[in-house]
Amino acid sequence: MQVYLFMLGWVILFGILSQVTAKRVCVGQNLDGDMYESRANLFMALVTFAVIIFFAGARSNVADTSAYIKMFKDYPLFQNAHNIIFDSSAREPGFRLFSILIKTFISDNYTVWLSIIAVISGICVMIPLYKYSCNFGVSAFLFMASCQFTWMFNGMRQFLVAAIIFSCTGLILKNKPLLYILIVCVLATIHKSAFILIPMYFIAQGEPWNKRTLLFIGCIVLAMLFTSKFTSLLTDVVEQTDYAGSVNEFKDADDGTNPIRILVESIPVILAFIYRDKIKDKLTPIIKLSINMSLIASGLYIISKVASSGILLGRLPIYFSMYNLILLPWLLKNIFEKREKDLVYYIMIICYLIFFYYQLNVVAGKASYISEILKIKY
Template sequence: MLSNGYILILIWIGVLGALTVMAPEWIYRTEFVNGEKVRRVTPLFAVVAVLPLVIWAGFRGNVGDTGAYMEAFADMPASLSGINGYMAGQEKDRGFYFVSAVIKCIVGNRDTIYFIIVAMIQCFLLFKLYRKYSTSFVVSFFLFIASTDYISWIFNGMRQFLAVTITVACFPWILEKKYVRAIIGIVIASLFHQSALLVLPFVFIVQGKAWNKKTLLFIIVVIAAVMFADRFTNILDTMLAETQYKNVVTDWESWQDDGTNILRVMVYSIPAILSLFGIKYIREADDSVINICSNMSIAAAGLYVVSMFTSGIFIGRLPIYFSLYSYILLPWEINRMFTKRSAQLIYIVMVVAYLGFYLYSLRSMGTF
């Protein structure tokens, strides 16, 4: 049976969308972003918009890995004096466990409050990005929900998603080419989940215009990885031999992981594909935010394609570091690549298609 929450969050986004149309003078304000005068939703509206999701994260029930996180939280010390001994027993992702232990020392053995605090941090870092850089905050919010990313990450893989959102917080430094700050931020994120180190080379790869030589080279590497999947997995196994993911290849083969669902790959590739067809509009705008988001989206699509032929459980968890930027890119593409009348039709098609994908994904997860 489909939980009311999964439908109510969609209704809530519908209400937000209606408010932006009926009372724009209350919702929007003018500010400067990346040197341009733009219209953005107010910080108060963004907080109110995301608050139900944050609260729901604390009362989500036993979704995905929630049970494992509850057990881990129960094993954490209840006083600051016990943290040193506890941390001595942690071999990986020590940043996450340290922060979690500190939270427990503050809130006690109340895992609901713990989940809310973690979700609050994640949502603050992510939706701060959308409020500042998205031409349509509500559309970006809708895409994050309808893609089921909130279930997969806020409700499930929250340790990795905390690392993801820390790398997202580094976006302004990536945009301004303040590489030292960005690298330090990403290294800090890797303390929460080591996979965040994957973002380091992309700090440089995504720079420049959309679909530049660096991104085209990345696509060639993706094609090679797909064509020679067996050799790719052997190389990956060797590269991960001395890390916490040393058994990744063995695990996905023993679990008969047949890769990411092709429908999910197609859905997450739409913004990158549109950026190729609409490259003229992106080049004319020459917006550094959109250029980088386009290249991030290409990276996400490429990794998803590789995961389709290798592992959905492991490789399929990596594109999240890049796919979140697609929710900035897609509304921009619709607004700039189409006439006003056509854009309205495209938005209707987008909403219907994503809702279909949302219900399909929930059914696949066994939610209803």
């Protein structure tokens, strides 16, 4: 726990400094004229995320890391890997190829391999926050305090895909579906769940609360009404996916996503809906997209709870919930007046710190950190 507290303190400190050194830039126009927001300095953004990347890359036996390390050690070198790379019965050949290339041409040390993945994941999360967040410091704090950072320590393969596609946000804003879909198809060779991003690309387009998003809400309601049939469908599907082993092992104990997690991840879209009339003239393209993505994330979380499928569906919202890191700071900035804004910020910080403690000490059972290279075991 000490390592995670150190990481949180680092992110808070340098997140504040990144906001102090931020520049104001024009992000669009409304009826009142030009709209300005703060954008962080790139160097400060990198420093803020450096601590997460460092400890993610240096870990040894944290959560599912030991299984990944064993897998990496068992991989042959590239010249002997033809059968493994092109094994039609094995899943996600892209990740195998990526790992074997690192082992062959860079290093066979698993720490180097984990560090490369941590750098890619961390930078790909940082870039959209640096480019689009009106308060990078708050966004970085939310990434830590909401415990989304733990994906870099547990479930790194899916998060690698989620982070890369998050960094491709500009393709959605510029309406380049073909390139976006091509990237998704490539990433699906790393984790097949990435295919969900293709239909969601079209749902997330356009104004918040449009017909497509309302149709998605309707699908959520139907899934809740026909839970048993929906769960049976999931059971049939999951047997053909990469989650099969995990689901079969833990299905008796799986009661879906934690309701507290659902509430925390749904707060931004709830605020956006309640204050939709107040913010409608201030919306920028990235905020419109973030509202729709947040709605998708909340919907998937709700369905995962209703279907008691935290292992399967409960992992899918990470592709969309990272947009909350952009959305929530913007909502706090644009909804509340100065006096109440300060109070809301204090309440937010306290609540997220409580959630941080709850996730790592209660849900995760006193999360530990182990690093052989750093000789750390907490």
